[in-house]
Amino acid sequence: MKRIPLVLVLFFAVLISDAQIVVEKPLSNRITGYNMDVELDTEAKTVSGFMKAYWVNISDDIVPDIRMHMYLNAFRSNKSTLYSESGGSPGSREIDYGWVDIVSIYDGDNNDLFDNMKYIQPDDQNDDDMTVLQVMLHKAARPGDTVRLNIEFISKLPSSIRRTGFSGDFYFVAQWFPKIGVYEPAGMRYAKVGGWNCHQFHRHSEFYANHSVYDVSITVPDEFVVGSGGMLISEETLEDGKKLVVYRAEDIVDFAWTAWPGYLVAEDKWEHINIRFLYPPEREKQVDRQLTAVKNALEYFSERVGPFPWPHLTFVDPPTIGAGAGGMEYTTIFTSASADKIPEFVLLPEMVTVHEFGHAYFMGILASNEFEDPWIDEGMNSYWESRIMDHYYGPDKGIINHKDFGISDRSYSRLSYVLSDDKKVTDNTPFSWNYPHSTYGMMSYQKATTWLYTLQGIIGEATIDEVFKTFYREWGFKHPATYDFVDITNKVVTEMHGDRFGEDMNWFFDQTLYGTGVCDYKVDGISNRKVRSFKGIMKSDTGMVLHADTTAGDTIYHSVVRLQRLGEVRLPVDILVHFESGKEVTEQWDGKATYKNFEYYGPDKIAWAAVDPDFKITMDINLINNSYTLEPDKVPIKRFVRKFVTLMQFLILSVTL
Amino acid sequence: MKLVKAFSSGLVRTKHSIKPLIIIWIINLLAISLVAGPFRKLITTTVGNSNATQMIREGFYIDFWADLGPVVLPAISSLATGIFLLFAILFFINVFFAGGLFDSLWANSCRYRIGNFFKSSAKLFFAYLLATLLVMLMILFFGGLLIGVPIIIARASEGDGLPVIAKITRIIFILSLPLFLLVIDYARVWLAANGPAKIFRAIGYGFKAIFTGFFSSYIFMVVMIAIQGGFVFLASKVLNFSPQTGGGLFLLFLLSQVLFFIRLMLRAWRYGGVTAMYMM
Numbered sequence: 017m018k019r020i021p022l023v024l025v026l027f028f029a030v031l032i033s034d035a036q037i038v039v040e041k042p043l044s045n046r047i048t049g050y051n052m053d054v055e056l057d058t059e060a061k062t063v064s065g066f067m068k069a070y071w072v073n074i075s076d077d078i079v080p081d082i083r084m085h086m087y088l089n090a091f092r093s094n095k096s097t098l099y100s101e102s103g104g105s106p107g108s109r110e111i112d113y114g115w116v117d118i119v120s121i122y123d124g125d126n127n128d129l130f131d132n133m134k135y136i137q138p139d140d141q142n143d144d145d146m147t148v149l150q151v152m153l154h155k156a157a158r159p160g161d162t163v164r165l166n167i168e169f170i171s172k173l174p175s176s177i178r179r180t181g182f183s184g185d186f187y188f189v190a191q192w193f194p195k196i197g198v199y200e201p202a203g204m205r206y207a208k209v210g211g212w213n214c215h216q217f218h219r220h221s222e223f224y225a226n227h228s229v230y231d232v233s234i235t236v237p238d239e240f241v242v243g244s245g246g247m248l249i250s251e252e253t254l255e256d257g258k259k260l261v262v263y264r265a266e267d268i269v270d271f272a273w274t275a276w277p278g279y280l281v282a283e284d285k286w287e288h289i290n291i292r293f294l295y296p297p298e299r300e301k302q303v304d305r306q307l308t309a310v311k312n313a314l315e316y317f318s319e320r321v322g323p324f325p326w327p328h329l330t331f332v333d334p335p336t337i338g339a340g341a342g343g344m345e346y347t348t349i350f351t352s353a354s355a356d357k358i359p360e361f362v363l364l365p366e367m368v369t370v371h372e373f374g375h376a377y378f379m380g381i382l383a384s385n386e387f388e389d390p391w392i393d394e395g396m397n398s399y400w401e402s403r404i405m406d407h408y409y410g411p412d413k414g415i416i417n418h419k420d421f422g423i424s425d426r427s428y429s430r431l432s433y434v435l436s437d438d439k440k441v442t443d444n445t446p447f448s449w450n451y452p453h454s455t456y457g458m459m460s461y462q463k464a465t466t467w468l469y470t471l472q473g474i475i476g477e478a479t480i481d482e483v484f485k486t487f488y489r490e491w492g493f494k495h496p497a498t499y500d501f502v503d504i505t506n507k508v509v510t511e512m513h514g515d516r517f518g519e520d521m522n523w524f525f526d527q528t529l530y531g532t533g534v535c536d537y538k539v540d541g542i543s544n545r546k547v548r549s550f551k552g553i554m555k556s557d558t559g560m561v562l563h564a565d566t567t568a569g570d571t572i573y574h575s576v577v578r579l580q581r582l583g584e585v586r587l588p589v590d591i592l593v594h595f596e597s598g599k600e601v602t603e604q605w606d607g608k609a610t611y612k613n614f615e616y617y618g619p620d621k622i623a624w625a626a627v628d629p630d631f632k633i634t635m636d637i638n639l640i641n642n643s644y645t646l647e648p649d650k651v652p653i654k655r656f657v658r659k660f661v662t663l664m665q666f667l668i669l670s671v672t673l
Numbered sequence: 674m675k676l677v678k679a680f681s682s683g684l685v686r687t688k689h690s691i692k693p694l695i696i697i698w699i700i701n702l703l704a705i706s707l708v709a710g711p712f713r714k715l716i717t718t719t720v721g722n723s724n725a726t727q728m729i730r731e732g733f734y735i736d737f738w739a740d741l742g743p744v745v746l747p748a749i750s751s752l753a754t755g756i757f758l759l760f761a762i763l764f765f766i767n768v769f770f771a772g773g774l775f776d777s778l779w780a781n782s783c784r785y786r787i788g789n790f791f792k793s794s795a796k797l798f799f800a801y802l803l804a805t806l807l808v809m810l811m812i813l814f815f816g817g818l819l820i821g822v823p824i825i826i827a828r829a830s831e832g833d834g835l836p837v838i839a840k841i842t843r844i845i846f847i848l849s850l851p852l853f854l855l856v857i858d859y860a861r862v863w864l865a866a867n868g869p870a871k872i873f874r875a876i877g878y879g880f881k882a883i884f885t886g887f888f889s890s891y892i893f894m895v896v897m898i899a900i901q902g903g904f905v906f907l908a909s910k911v912l913n914f915s916p917q918t919g920g921g922l923f924l925l926f927l928l929s930q931v932l933f934f935i936r937l938m939l940r941a942w943r944y945g946g947v948t949a950m951y952m953m
Binding site for chain 1: 701702705706709712713716717719720721722723724725726727728729730732733734735736737739740741756759760763764767768771805808809853854857905908912915916917918919922925926929933936937940
């Protein structure tokens with residue numbers, strides 16, 4: 017079979033996706049595209065209409081079918097995979113349930129494909145799950161073919177919002193239309209043979225799709241304020257109190273939108289990006305906080321990872337009735353999470369905003385498979401969220417920024433991992449629904465964040481920034497897998513540091529990303545012993561005489577720092593040795609042996625020693641044992657207890673009237 | 674004139690009750706030390722020779738507390754229970770000694786015997802406990818009515834008129850707090866004077882006494898609350914100081930105890946003033 021050059025295919029793909037409107041030139045190969053015309057029925061809680069979609073077969077395979085995400089069907093029953101994994105039910109009333117139904121489906125040659133549809137369950141063989149649809153094509157798609165589909169569909173939104181749905185007259189419409197999966201030819205990511213990668217809707221994951229072009233026309237009641245992941249092309253008032261809003265989005269992996277009459281809108285601009293923020297009136301006072309947070313994230317990501325390429329960005333703070341839609345990400349639209357009254361020192365809204373924005377990079381631009389590599393999506397993003405929060409709000413105040421105390425975002429991630437009893441249960445490679453003992457969140461978010469910080473500590477901030485810049489350049493608008501990140505890291509580290517860290521960094525990833533061990537280094541103790549000058553009986557011409565060496569004084573010490581590796585993970589660490597004179601020596605230890613001594617001879621005694629004094633090894637599970645001193649400072653503990661005593665004394669008088 | 678006499682007589686009565694106040698201070702300190710002491714020892718032992726305490730030199734550092742390890746973390750969570758129990762015990766102790774304190778304030782004699790203090794504390798304990806709990810319930814009920822209900826209504830309604838009402842009811846509640854303190858203080862004086870048998874009558878007397886001399890009683894209580902509030906504010910500022918040496922910390926501890934004792938005297942001054950007004 018004659019192979020059609022990829023360039024021609026891409027050229028064709030661009031042609032059929034119409035002219036450039038949003039970005040200057042295509043950012044992705046755009047092998048899928050959607051043109052939709054839908055209407056929101058606020059009585060029936062449905063979104064219905066027509067969709068023209070295309071998919072280009074850029075593989076060398078002959079593909080007999082198309083697979084599509086039908087994710088609203090996760091809310092069709094309490095037996096769907098989503099509810100089987102999470103428990104619970106969509107609700108008790110008919111209106112509570114959600115579903116998506118195809119009314120008619122034709123291919124580009126007007127062949128009726130309705131009878132060729134079949135729901136399949138590639139992940140768990142759960143017959144009650146209808147979130148993946150297989151459509152057998154009238155004619156198999158040959159390499160270079162474009163498959164066109166004309167679909168009439170109706171989507172009923174669920175009532176209890178879990179990522180998507182309605183609450184009263186608030187709507188967050190996500191995962192709402194039949195969306196084409198990703199065809200992976202052999203060699204792409206983990207695929208050994210060509211095939212569709214189209215997973216069911218799971219409790220913890222929902223994203224893996226092609227970068228696509230979306231032209232979406234939405235009819236809604238006139239009083240609704242609408243926001244979407246697209247750029248607003250036109251808005252037109254219709255008869256019967258309705259309006260038509262038309263959006264176009266380019267090179268994004270999903271299209272979501274929201275509508276609610278109660279939204280207020282704040283607009284801002286950061287460099288070339290028009291920012292639109294939708295929020296409930298009760299949170300007027302938080303607008304500046306939210307806009308500042310998103311601009312901080314834009315600045316940090318642009319400087320250290322890569323540019324945000326779209327000229328538009330919409331984000332939403334859902335009202336209390338729609339809180340279930342909070343904390344979700346759809347690249348050019350995302351939702352934050354907050355409450356009507358939240359103190360300024362609690363940086364939860366900022367943290368969620370930074371995190372969800374970050375998914376524009378990790379999952380949006382670097383479109384990894386959230387089902388199979390959840391740590392890339394959530395772990396990398398949480399790592400950058402922590403860096404951003406601690407950078408802009410204070411190194412120890414990224415989450416709680418009170419004048420009397422603070423909690424850093426890095427500490428939050430580290431402690432979620434360190435304090436977990438299940439931190440050795442598995443590594444970072446299971447599919448999202450296969451993490452045992454409910455460790456998905458801790459493993460894919462916090463453990464990954466913690467070891468990424470550790471990697472940063474070892475190779476340096478500049479190097480890890482360069483790793484991510486390269487990752488962005490080489491894998492932006494593609495589908496990277498775990499090993500692609502490892503390869504990029506190895507390449508960049510070798511380029512920047514030669515063999516300073518060895519042949520590659522696999523030794524690190526084998527223990528952290530692919531490993532289950534923990535890291536714990538300890539200073540076991542220090543000792544200072546006087547070296548005695550020689551004094552003893554020696555044979556001489558006159559017989560046995562007492563001899564004393566006067567060349568060496570009695571003020572020489574043999575000082576020892578004793579180190580231990582308590583965990584399985586072996587990482588290079590610095591040791592800081594502080595002598596009584598104030599002199600300090602920094603030693604390096606490869607951290608491989610179970611114990612190590614550093615010994616010194618001289619007139620100076622060791623006062624204290626610390627392993628990893630700069631706290632580079634974030635994944636060290638115990639920082640208390642990282643140092644040892646001969647004169648422990650008890651004042652901070654006494655001060656804490658003193659405060660406790662006084663507080664109790666004064667407090668009790670207040671409540672005893 | 675009645676007001677001036679209440680302040681001055683209250684002060685004199687407080688001076689005559691120094692010994693009971695010293696006992697109350699010591700018992701409070703000992704009770705708290707029963708929890709604070711072992712807690713300090715536990716942390717000190719766990720930290721051992723580590724330099725990690727440097728992490729909390731400048732303030733709260735969550736990694737330090739979290740890393741104390743599998744032995745201390747459950748102990749810290751038990752501490753929450755311990756603090757609750759300690760709080761309950763301190764509550765009973767202070768209610769217990771309030772009986773003796775009122776008795777000494779009533780006696781108003783520098784020759785007041787410590788034996789009488791303990792005897793009165795025991796005699797009046799259950800009556801004082803019941804009266805205190807009843808007035809606390811009244812405060813909670815009123816608080817719920819004047820603060821909670823308007824908030825619930827405001828949340829259920831979309832209009833913007835109710836938050837103003839909520840603010841007004843909140844102010845009314847704050848203004849009514851001195852009245853509740855007067856009720857419990859007058860009731861306790863009545864019980865000290867007439868014996869512990871008739872608790873509800875004592876509370877009834879508390880209400881009656883407010884309205885027979887409303888302005889003098891109310892102004893007295895507002896002034897006392899202002900003085901105590903101002904003192905607590907100043908004390909919190911002073912005690913917020915963080916000495917870096919053991920010696921400085923010890924001095925601050927002594928200062929904190931002096932301030933706490935003054936706080937006890939201010940409380941006694943309030944009780945003494947109400948006792949004086951009762952006798953007028």
